[in-house]
Amino acid sequence: MQIKYITPQSNWQDRLEQNGFGYHTDENNVPYWIEEYYYSISEPLADEIYAATADLWEMCLKAVDHVITHKLYDQFQIPLFFHEHIERSWENDELSIYGRFDFVYDTVEKQLKVLEFNADTPTSLYETGVVQWQWMNTYFGNSRDQFNSVHDRLIETWKEAKAHMKGSTLHFSCMRETLEDLTNIEYLRDCAIQAGIETKLIYIDDIGWDGETFTDLEDEMITDIFKLYPWEWLIYERFALHIPNDMAQAQWIEPSWKMILSNKAILPILWELYPNHPLLLESYFDEPKGMQNFVKKPLLSREGANVTLYINNQIVEATKGDYGDEGYICQALANLPNEGKGYFIIGSWLIGQEPCGITFRESDKRITTDKSRFVPHIIE
Numbered sequence: 148m149q150i151k152y153i154t155p156q157s158n159w160q161d162r163l164e165q166n167g168f169g170y171h172t173d174e175n176n177v178p179y180w181i182e183e184y185y186y187s188i189s190e191p192l193a194d195e196i197y198a199a200t201a202d203l204w205e206m207c208l209k210a211v212d213h214v215i216t217h218k219l220y221d222q223f224q225i226p227l228f229f230h231e232h233i234e235r236s237w238e239n240d241e242l243s244i245y246g247r248f249d250f251v252y253d254t255v256e257k258q259l260k261v262l263e264f265n266a267d268t269p270t271s272l273y274e275t276g277v278v279q280w281q282w283m284n285t286y287f288g289n290s291r292d293q294f295n296s297v298h299d300r301l302i303e304t305w306k307e308a309k310a311h312m313k314g315s316t317l318h319f320s321c322m323r324e325t326l327e328d329l330t331n332i333e334y335l336r337d338c339a340i341q342a343g344i345e346t347k348l349i350y351i352d353d354i355g356w357d358g359e360t361f362t363d364l365e366d367e368m369i370t371d372i373f374k375l376y377p378w379e380w381l382i383y384e385r386f387a388l389h390i391p392n393d394m395a396q397a398q399w400i401e402p403s404w405k406m407i408l409s410n411k412a413i414l415p416i417l418w419e420l421y422p423n424h425p426l427l428l429e430s431y432f433d434e435p436k437g438m439q440n441f442v443k444k445p446l447l448s449r450e451g452a453n454v455t456l457y458i459n460n461q462i463v464e465a466t467k468g469d470y471g472d473e474g475y476i477c478q479a480l481a482n483l484p485n486e487g488k489g490y491f492i493i494g495s496w497l498i499g500q501e502p503c504g505i506t507f508r509e510s511d512k513r514i515t516t517d518k519s520r521f522v523p524h525i526i527e
Contacts, residue, residue: 148252149186149189149347150486150487151186152183153183153185155183155185156182158174158380163180163292165279166277166281167248167273168274168330169330170330172428172507173350176181178186178221179516179518180520181509181520181522181523183326183525185436185523185524186486186522186525187525187527188294188524188525188527189527193526196259196294196493196495196505197495197502199248199250199495200248201496202424203261203264203424203476203501204279205500206420206421206424207264210408210413210417211237211404211408213420214387214407215237215407218230219448220233222412222416222476223381223406223407223410224447224473225407225411226382229406230389232390234404235396236402236403237402237404240399242312243401243405243500244308244373245269245272245304246267246405247266247269247496247497247506248263248494249260249261249265249352249508250493251483252458252484253481254482254483254492257483258426259493260426261427261428262428263414263427264409265494266401266405267378267401267409268376268401269494270327270422271331271494271521272329272331272334272335273330273331275295275299275473275494275496276295277505279293279295279521280293280298282450282523286375286453290389291526293523293524293525294505294524294526295503296503296504300498300499300501301335302342303342304445304498305338305341305342305505308342308400309344311395312352312370314368314371316345316367317344317346317347317371317373318363318369318371318372318373319335319349319373319374320351320354320375321351321376322351322376323350324466329370331375332373336373341374349372349483350387351381351384353373357387359365359393360397361393361397370397371397371398372396372397372398373400373408374399377409378401379447387429410447411444411448411476412432414427414430416431418431422456428450428478430477430479431477431478433477435477436477438479438480440457440458441457441459442454442456442475442477443455443456443475444475444477444478445468445471445474445475446470446475447473448468448470449468451466451515451519452465452466452516453469455473456480457480458480465514473526488509489509489510491504491509491511491522492515493507494507506521508520508522509522
């Protein structure tokens with residue numbers, strides 16, 4: 148991997164905005180999207196990421212089965228009233244569309260290591276599948292390639308999903324006034340429409356309950372719903388108690404069993420099931436258990452919030468946030484790569500159970516947050 152530079156177009160922001168990408172720069176004029184350089188990677192590295200993603204997915208499925216079989220829900224802080232719903236969604240093999248593993252390429256071991264699995268509500272999908280692809284075509288035409296079949300895989304996966312829907316309409320939902328979430332959900336919805344699925348957009352706070360089933364603003368029963376809203380938030384909404392009692396047994400996508408994989412508690416479970424696996428970092432509940440260099444993460448932390456990084460048992464970096472009451476895991480500290488522009492991690496997308504694309508997120512500090520930059524890549 149190495150950084151390479153290009154001469155950016157003078158109006159590149161206009162190009163992005165015309166393509167529906169409105170959050171390329173934050174309110175302080177700090178870029179989120181990087182236009183003027185990219186990560187050049189080799190084809191063998193792309194193949195390595197593909198294989199690692201496929202292997203981890205199989206390991207994660209076995210870990211979910213382990214958690215459900217042994218009813219380890221307390222380690223995940225999942226409330227009792229939702230255990231049966233999780234088991235039903237797992238037994239019924241309810242639709243799962245996507246997820247994103249975050250990898251670090253450990254510079255000492257020369258090995259990919261998984262940091263976590265964004266299994267429920269991963270974002271940056273639109274910039275991965277569309278924006279960086281258009282960026283490549285703008286500057287290189289057809290002379291270069293990416294590890295990126297995200298768009299085609301999404302449409303194909305929605306085509307496959309259509310046969311497993313309970314009703315004729317697929318609702319898509321997210322919070323109001325969240326440009327990034329709305330952009331991602333509308334992209335997913337557009338791919339579903341291209342796959343021949345009838346869709347509706349409904350905001351989370353507009354979902355209704357008629358005493359027996361969930362309904363939309365036109366009183367249409369909701370039978371299938373894709374939500375860009377985390378399960379760990381959803382189960383504490385007022386209407387969450389109705390989800391297990393829904394007469395229509397609406398199919399929620401991602402399914403509730405993904406609550407297990409999106410929780411950092413899955414990391415020590417994986418380490419227990421696959422000790423010393425080369426793709427895993429040593430991980431434990433609550434305590435570092437002898438590790439001197441480690442990261443302490445809340446079970447439900449999002450965007451790098453409330454993460455503390457230790458070297459020689461001393462805090463060297465930490466972030467603020469609202470998480471931590473739910474408990475922590477401690478994970479061995481990987482040797483983060485830095486090619487001169489910042490520390491970076493690799494996000495690897497899984498769509499329809501197939502690895503299909505990567506993202507590079509870059510930060511001035513070791514902890515990746517919502518302020519971390521998105522950098523396109525090229526296979527060369």
